[in-house]
Amino acid sequence: MNPFLVNVADLVGRPGARRRERVEGRLAEPVTVVDSTLRTEVPVVVDTLLEWVSDGLLATGTADGAWDGPCRRCLRPVAGMLHVDFQELFEPVPRDGESYPLGHDRVDLEPLARESLVLDLPLVPLCRDDCRGLCPTCGADLNEGDCQCPPAGGDTRWAALDGLNLSGDD
Ligand SMILES: [Zn+2]
Ligand SMILES: [Zn+2]
Structure with a gap:
């Protein structure tokens, strides 16, 4: 079962209705950008306010995760934590690259968390600043x-x- 799947039937179609949701789970697959990898063995935590707005469900919150990869200068393994803020919209008919799908009164926070965290991956990881x-x-x-x-x-x-x-x- 996908731990990032959240039922929002109590919010859909009710302007101003809001709820805070905190979910935690492992990403299905690691994501690597250049040499830095979003790790799957460390749980990702999503803490968000879900709020119905005129055209969809607005999610405003934070995602936490972990990364690892080789130091860009000496190739030693380096690891670190990620913490990102996001504000994204879920819509019944999502716009490509603009919003996420809202289907059957449920939203999946996993793609949102993954894509938000990937943007925060270090492109030049260093074991220490003066490596x-x-x-x-x-x-x-x-x-x-x-x-x-x-x-x-x-x-x-x-x-x-x-x-x-x-x-x-x-
Ligand atoms: Zn190094
Ligand atoms: Zn030498």
């Missing part, structure tokens, strides 16, 4: 100490490494 990354020449993890290569010119090597596809074969 020194890998040496571009020998691949040594510079967080564990300097390698024997000649200096590559300070901060520019971070910028170069951040733009590099580290999983490529170049």
Whole structure:
């Protein structure tokens, strides 16, 4: 059973009717953007006010979740929490990219939570702000100490490494 499915029969068609709803559950599938992944093993929590407005059900609230992925500079695993605010409309005839479907007096908060959290995924995850990354020449993890290569010119090597596809074969 989908824990994000909420019955809203008591709100539908009643202007001003409102109710607070808190649901918690695991996403059916992980979502990955670049290298950051919205995790499925940590429950997502949706806390929202549901309110009937003229053309649908307005959901205003917050979603909490968790992400993980490799550090962009040194590839160590990094994980963190996500907390986002949202305000979205559920309509009987949803508009693509604009609103979510309201069907059979029920709304599914899972797509709303997933899409809101995905927007908050870090695109450049770092194990720490001053991560020194890998040496571009020998691949040594510079967080564990300097390698024997000649200096590559300070901060520019971070910028170069951040733009590099580290999983490529170049
Ligand atoms: Zn790192
Ligand atoms: Zn090196």
